[in-house]
Amino acid sequence: MYQLFKMAFxxxxxxxxxxxxxxxxxxxxxxxxxxxxxVLVGEMQGALKNTIQLFSGHLQIRGLxxxxxxxxLKWEDLIESPQALADTVKGQYPQIVDATPRLVASGIVTRxxxxxxxxxxxxxxxxxxxxxxxxxxxxxxxxxxADREGILIGQPLAEKLSLAVGDQIxxxxxxxxxxxxxxxxxIRGIYTTNTFGYDESTxxxxxxxxxxxxxxxxxxxxxxxxxxxKEQAETVxxxxxxxxxxxxxxxxxxxxxxxxxxxxxxxxxxxxxIVLGITATVVSNTLVMSVFERTREIGILAAIGxxxxxxxxxxxxxxxxxxxxxxxxxxxxxxxxxxYFGVTGFPMDxxxxxxxxxxxxxxxxxxxxxxxxxxxxxxxYIVTLVASFAPARMxxxxxxxxxxxxx
Amino acid sequence: MEVANISNVTRNFTIxxxxxxxLRGVNLKVQSGEFTALVGPSGSGKTTLLQxxxxxxxxxxxxxxxxxxxxTKLNRNQRADLRKGSLGFVFQFFALIPTLNAYENVEMPLLxxxxxxxxxxxxxxxxxxxVGLADRANHRPDxxxxxxxxxxxxxxxxxxxxxxxxxxxxxxxxxxxNGKQVxxxxxxxxxxxxxxxxxxxxxxxxxxxxxxxxxxxxxxxEKDSPADAQ
Numbered sequence: 001m002y003q004l005f006k007m008a009f010x011x012x013x014x015x016x017x018x019x020x021x022x023x024x025x026x027x028x029x030x031x032x033x034x035x036x037x038x039v040l041v042g043e044m045q046g047a048l049k050n051t052i053q054l055f056s057g058h059l060q061i062r063g064l065x066x067x068x069x070x071x072x073l074k075w076e077d078l079i080e081s082p083q084a085l086a087d088t089v090k091g092q093y094p095q096i097v098d099a100t101p102r103l104v105a106s107g108i109v110t111r112x113x114x115x116x117x118x119x120x121x122x123x124x125x126x127x128x129x130x131x132x133x134x135x136x137x138x139x140x141x142x143x144x145x146a147d148r149e150g151i152l153i154g155q156p157l158a159e160k161l162s163l164a165v166g167d168q169i170x171x172x173x174x175x176x177x178x179x180x181x182x183x184x185x186x187i188r189g190i191y192t193t194n195t196f197g198y199d200e201s202t203x204x205x206x207x208x209x210x211x212x213x214x215x216x217x218x219x220x221x222x223x224x225x226x227x228x229x230k231e232q233a234e235t236v237x238x239x240x241x242x243x244x245x246x247x248x249x250x251x252x253x254x255x256x257x258x259x260x261x262x263x264x265x266x267x268x269x270x271x272x273x274i275v276l277g278i279t280a281t282v283v284s285n286t287l288v289m290s291v292f293e294r295t296r297e298i299g300i301l302a303a304i305g306x307x308x309x310x311x312x313x314x315x316x317x318x319x320x321x322x323x324x325x326x327x328x329x330x331x332x333x334x335x336x337x338x339x340y341f342g343v344t345g346f347p348m349d350x351x352x353x354x355x356x357x358x359x360x361x362x363x364x365x366x367x368x369x370x371x372x373x374x375x376x377x378x379x380x381y382i383v384t385l386v387a388s389f390a391p392a393r394m395x396x397x398x399x400x401x402x403x404x405x406x407x
Numbered sequence: 408m409e410v411a412n413i414s415n416v417t418r419n420f421t422i423x424x425x426x427x428x429x430l431r432g433v434n435l436k437v438q439s440g441e442f443t444a445l446v447g448p449s450g451s452g453k454t455t456l457l458q459x460x461x462x463x464x465x466x467x468x469x470x471x472x473x474x475x476x477x478x479t480k481l482n483r484n485q486r487a488d489l490r491k492g493s494l495g496f497v498f499q500f501f502a503l504i505p506t507l508n509a510y511e512n513v514e515m516p517l518l519x520x521x522x523x524x525x526x527x528x529x530x531x532x533x534x535x536x537x538v539g540l541a542d543r544a545n546h547r548p549d550x551x552x553x554x555x556x557x558x559x560x561x562x563x564x565x566x567x568x569x570x571x572x573x574x575x576x577x578x579x580x581x582x583x584x585n586g587k588q589v590x591x592x593x594x595x596x597x598x599x600x601x602x603x604x605x606x607x608x609x610x611x612x613x614x615x616x617x618x619x620x621x622x623x624x625x626x627x628x629e630k631d632s633p634a635d636a637q
Contacts, residue, residue, distance in 0.1 A: 007507070014505075304490065305491020306519055399464075
């Protein structure tokens with residue numbers, strides 16, 4: 001075995017540049033795969049975190065008949081005395097960080113000739129779960145609970161309608177009795193959650209004002225609940241079960257993200273195979289060149305009694321050494337760039353590409369997972385060795401006489 | 408003792424649509440300790456016959472018995488085993504592995520035979536000493552002259568104590584002095600160790616080292632006689 005290693009090392013050392021270029025192909029290939037898997041994991045984790053934070057919370061308590069897609073404001077679909085219910089559940093379960101009512105309505109914002117369809121969300125400006133919007137205010141102020149004329153709009157909407165803090169807009173909303181109601185609102189602040197699709201189509205009112213304008217009175221669409229740990233959702237949901245309302249978890253509400261993740265995973269597998277195919281071709285090509293260059297030596301070794309399987313092992317070992325060097329490089333290279341973009345993030349605005357239903361941030365922070373690094377390294381190693389098998393076998397099956405004549 | 412018995416051996420090659428008959432019914436017996444030269448013009452079948460005796464190639468028909476074993480019935484691996492244990496080769500070109508030094512080149516057949524390190528070392532140094540290259544053991548082929556490389560090849564051919572050593576034009580790429588040196592070493596080893604040598608040559612300067620001369624022409628043995636009868 002030592003001899004095999006010695007010969008393999010020396011053979012690889014004969015054409016150092018070629019060996020290094022082959023290893024570099026493996027390094028770049030694996031590095032890209034680690035990076036891409038980091039993007040996927042980061043994107044999905046980021047989207048889930050973002051969606052939970054902005055859209056679904058960890059749990060929602062809804063009226064028995066409430067259909068989130070219809071954004072119904074009928075009294076029978078809403079939760080009565082929502083603040084009292086929120087306070088009760090908050091006091092009852094230590095796992096709950098915050099529980100706050102939200103009233104969701106559909107509306108149209110108009111400014112001069114321009115108008116946009118929006119989702120109007122009535123929130124309690126002081127609730128902890130809503131501080132993410134307060135922190136996201138980039139111009140003006142956040143809402144105040146008692147404000148009856150103020151509205152908070154997202155940055156993309158402000159840009160599209162050329163709005164600034166202090167401007168007035170007309171807001172038309174659906175009401176509980178099926179009519180529409182409109183009123184002029186003054187823009188108190190412009191916010192961003194760095195989630196284009198959300199910010200463009202969501203405006204906020206203090207919940208009291210939202211209840212008034214929609215005629216919902218002391219009712220809300222849902223109680224938005226934030227837990228200490230998202231894994232507690234099922235336990236708390238089970239404990240909250242009641243015949244008066246339904247409880248849905250983030251997992252129920254974000255089934256699409258899981259689907260998209262699976263879908264993206266399948267696409268990534270194709271991407272992996274393409275990249276690894278290119279890498280494997282480079283390594284295989286290197287070995288083919290090496291076999292042709294060393295045909296006569298293979299003949300000599302066969303003549304002095306080296307068997308085909310040892311010649312096969314010799315070439316496979318050389319491929320394995322190239323793969324090892326490349327994989328180590330790939331882990332370092334891929335790990336470094338994934339770590340770097342994990343810290344700084346990089347802009348990739350998928351929401352502008354028309355993907356809806358998932359709140360993906362404008363910056364993606366890559367996530368390096370040990371599982372992915374191991375899986376991709378092993379996969380790269382195996383693919384490289386499999387691709388090397390053909391040239392190694394070609395060497396091992398050469399007829400000594402022909403090989404000695406360099407044929 | 409008979410170390411090789413070639414009976415009615417033919418070897419045909421097909422190149423494109425043309426069939427070439429390299430050997431056309433050769434009969435040859437080689438006794439232990441012989442020092443035999445295969446001579447004849449280019450294309451007479453010397454190399455083909457050596458390759459068949461050396462189990463590097465197989466005859467189209469006829470039988471080849473090496474050391475009592477019919478090698479035409481052996482498979483690829485069994486022929487490799489036979490080459491490893493019973494046959495030694497010296498080629499026209501200096502057939503050394505360029506990444507290994509002189510010592511490692513000579514050692515390679517012993518490694519393939521699974522011999523222990525201590526035994527290997529002693530045997531390799533013994534052979535390098537016999538070819539006068541003990542002090543060049545650590546040199547790689549590109550640091551050795553053509554003559555030195557061929558002497559290393561001779562040492563490698565003998566290191567496993569083969570029953571027969573086959574040399575194909577061993578001096579063809581050497582100048583007179585180096586050719587003479589190599590042949591003298593081979594002759595000396597033949598005398599001292601009793602190892603059987605069969606070498607192909609058309610170099611008149613080295614034929615006189617042989618004690619038996621087999622002349623081939625057009626794939627058949629034209630003449631087979633002791634050297635002094637030539």
